[in-house]
Amino acid sequence: MRLLRYTALLVSTLAPLAAFAAGGHDALSCSGCHSIHAAKAEILFAVEPNKSATNRQNQPVMGMSALCLGCHKDGGMATSISGHMSHPYGMDQVNPKVAKVPGELLRNGRFECLGCHDPHPSNPNYKYLRVDTAKGQKMELFCAVCHPAKADDATASAKVALFTSMDETGNRVLATSDGGSPAPARKAIKSPAKAKKLPAKKSKTKAVKAAAEPVAAPAQ
Ligand code: HEC
Ligand code: HEC
Numbered sequence: 494m495r496l497l498r499y500t501a502l503l504v505s506t507l508a509p510l511a512a513f514a515a516g517g518h519d520a521l522s523c524s525g526c527h528s529i530h531a532a533k534a535e536i537l538f539a540v541e542p543n544k545s546a547t548n549r550q551n552q553p554v555m556g557m558s559a560l561c562l563g564c565h566k567d568g569g570m571a572t573s574i575s576g577h578m579s580h581p582y583g584m585d586q587v588n589p590k591v592a593k594v595p596g597e598l599l600r601n602g603r604f605e606c607l608g609c610h611d612p613h614p615s616n617p618n619y620k621y622l623r624v625d626t627a628k629g630q631k632m633e634l635f636c637a638v639c640h641p642a643k644a645d646d647a648t649a650s651a652k653v654a655l656f657t658s659m660d661e662t663g664n665r666v667l668a669t670s671d672g673g674s675p676a677p678a679r680k681a682i683k684s685p686a687k688a689k690k691l692p693a694k695k696s697k698t699k700a701v702k703a704a705a706e707p708v709a710a711p712a713q
């Protein structure tokens with residue numbers, strides 16, 4: 494049964510595999526992750542979600558993270574991400590004493606891979622991270638988005654743009670984090686000039702709705 498599923502996955506990933514020589518998602522093409530008429534999961538996902546992965550709390554990984562782990566697993570086509578040796582993900586709750594996650598970074602209230610990564614080829618950042626870390630040289634800017642109490646003052650108060658590819662009005666800034674300030678101070682979506690021209694109803698996109706979700710870690 495497992496072998497069967499594995500074989501099916503292998504076959505289903507062969508096409509993108511052939512294309513990934515250059516590395517990263519850029520070489521996957523859109524159809525490596527999305528299938529137009531034969532999708533296997535939500536958001537027209539082309540890859541079978543990984544149903545056997547567990548997170549550090551030994552809960553099954555669900556939602557969007559299971560999609561990533563369809564490829565990023567042992568024996569999969571991409572670097573395996575171990576749930577047990579990794580930073581937490583695939584959680585339906587966040588302990589506000591441990592992390593202060595901007596609401597925009599949650600998916601259906603859950604903390605997923607997508608909280609830290611935007612996987613689309615348009616993301617210019619190192620390792621598809623939400624934050625520009627100067628190729629990993631300034632990783633603290635990224636960590637401080639959710640762990641500002643751990644960062645030095647300058648880092649914690651630095652304004653960092655969170656990259657998003659999920660807004661077709663041309664805005665690629667999901668929010669700006671200013672570290673130390675309380676969560677509600679994060680402006681949901683700061684649209685550059687372009688977005689202003691659009692009628693109000695256009696702004697009711699999924700991304701905006703996600704931005705309106707309550708912030709996981711209320712200031713206490
Ligand atoms: C590595 C996998 C991957 C690749 C490659 C990829 N996508 Fe996506 N796509 C995703 C994920 C994951 C989401 C959900 C993102 C989120 O919620 O922030 C998504 C969301 C989307 C959405 C929005 C769906 C919705 O319901 O709002 C569209 C449209 C889309 N992708 C189109 C594309 C196009 C066009 C390309 C090629 C240029 C592409 N994707 C390449 C993984 C991928
Ligand atoms: C269709 C298979 C597939 C899916 C689904 C997929 N990836 Fe990937 N990913 C790859 C391949 C192939 C590479 C390049 C080889 C490698 O690094 O293993 C890659 C590389 C990466 C890298 C490293 C990029 C770099 O510059 O080194 C990150 C980060 C990443 N993926 C995150 C994600 C996240 C987050 C998701 C879910 C939103 C996801 N991937 C879904 C196939 C996939």
Ligand code: HEC
Nearest residue numbers: 558561562565572574580581582605606608609610620629
């Ligand atoms: C808390 C934030 C965070 C979460 C959650 C997260 N990642 Fe990452 N990920 C990172 C960072 C930071 C790096 C870059 C590490 C480095 O190169 O220093 C990274 C690197 C990667 C890489 C590249 C590994 C390599 O060897 O180059 C892949 C692939 C990846 N992540 C996939 C995922 C997947 C899949 C998930 C969910 C199952 C996930 N990440 C969840 C922060 C995160």
Ligand code: HEC
Nearest residue numbers: 581586587588591592594598604608609632635636638639
């Ligand atoms: C997008 C938000 C986000 C970012 C960015 C982020 N984290 Fe986290 N971090 C979390 C969440 C959520 C948890 C788990 C909270 C809980 O236990 O409920 C966590 C937990 C942790 C833990 C505790 C793990 C344990 O064993 O309990 C450490 C350590 C940590 N993060 C380090 C980092 C470092 C280092 C970075 C930067 C490379 C980083 N985080 C970036 C959200 C984030």
